[in-house]
Amino acid sequence: MLIYDRQGRFSPLRAATLALCCAPALWLGWGLANDTLGPKTLEALNHETGVWSLRLLLATLAISPLRLITGWNKLITIRRMLGVSTFAYAFAHLVFYIADQKFDLLKVASEIALRFYLTIGFLSLLALGVLAATSFDAAVKRLGAARWNRLHSVVYPLTVLALWHAALQAKLKVSEPTIMAGLFVALMLVRFMRGRVPVNLVTLSALALLMLPLTAAIEYLWYAAATNIPAARVFAANFALALAPRPALVTAMIVLALPLAAIAKRVRSL
Numbered sequence: 001m002l003i004y005d006r007q008g009r010f011s012p013l014r015a016a017t018l019a020l021c022c023a024p025a026l027w028l029g030w031g032l033a034n035d036t037l038g039p040k041t042l043e044a045l046n047h048e049t050g051v052w053s054l055r056l057l058l059a060t061l062a063i064s065p066l067r068l069i070t071g072w073n074k075l076i077t078i079r080r081m082l083g084v085s086t087f088a089y090a091f092a093h094l095v096f097y098i099a100d101q102k103f104d105l106l107k108v109a110s111e112i113a114l115r116f117y118l119t120i121g122f123l124s125l126l127a128l129g130v131l132a133a134t135s136f137d138a139a140v141k142r143l144g145a146a147r148w149n150r151l152h153s154v155v156y157p158l159t160v161l162a163l164w165h166a167a168l169q170a171k172l173k174v175s176e177p178t179i180m181a182g183l184f185v186a187l188m189l190v191r192f193m194r195g196r197v198p199v200n201l202v203t204l205s206a207l208a209l210l211m212l213p214l215t216a217a218i219e220y221l222w223y224a225a226a227t228n229i230p231a232a233r234v235f236a237a238n239f240a241l242a243l244a245p246r247p248a249l250v251t252a253m254i255v256l257a258l259p260l261a262a263i264a265k266r267v268r269s270l
């Protein structure tokens with residue numbers, strides 16, 4: 001059962017994760033039942049499931065870094081649930097897209113083949129499907145640890161594709177894809193730090209600070225490549241405190257959770 005650990009004991013951590021994974025679906029179901037999702041219901045469902053899939057994907061990728069920083073090994077027991085939920089939301093995202101196209105499968109296939117942002121979204125979904133299908137104990141046993149790890153490292157390129165897909169269709173609402181891209185870069189940097197530099201309170205605080213210019217640079221690149229808006233002014237806006245929290249600041253604040261996790265580890269060990 002999903003809320004029990006391997007020893008058959010109730011696991012509050014797994015129960016909380018299950019609640020987190022189901023909450024967006026329940027909220028969308030409630031919205032559908034009460035007609036609060038706006039006039040374009042299928043578009044809203046497609047949008048929300050896409051966003052939640054990407055959020056859960058990043059949460060899945062955060063497990064190993066958090067485990068490294070906190071030494072809390074039980075975190076590994078929720079990674080599979082987060083990963084499979086990522087796929088479930090991504091699959092629902094595709095189904096709502098197909099429904100929005102009035103189930104015209106030929107049109108859907110040609111749109112996926114012809115529109116670049118849909119093609120990379122589809123590739124990302126395919127890779128997610130392979131990972132979800134090989135997430136179960138029997139598959140892990142059959143593949144062997146080394147091959148399973150090699151196969152599952154495809155999660156990094158598939159995340160890049162999913163982020164690219166989200167950014168390409170974001171038009172001018174690029175804040176959330178920028179924050180997600182910033183968080184992905186931060187998680188990759190923690191992986192890179194492992195074994196090269198100490199992963200501790202000081203280096204993780206430096207990382208959170210570094211995410212300010214790095215995320216601003218991601219946003220700069222997006223505006224420079226995809227719009228006529230002066231990208232340098234958007235970059236500067238990230239450091240103007242009078243403006244609403246910009247993606248760079250939001251990303252840095254979220255990444256601050258990592259040094260805080262390092263403090264929590266110290267406190268626990270005391």
Ligand code: HEM
Nearest residue numbers: 047050051053054090094097118121122124125162166169
């Ligand atoms: C066959 C595969 C896919 C199709 C056909 C598809 C289709 C779409 C469409 C039509 C949109 C635009 C929605 C809007 O206007 O708000 C969109 C946006 C999005 N998709 Fe996908 N998608 C696919 C795969 C994925 C995957 C695998 C992920 C994540 C893991 C994903 C995440 C997103 C996100 C985050 C957005 C942005 C929502 C926003 O900020 O407006 N998609 N997708």
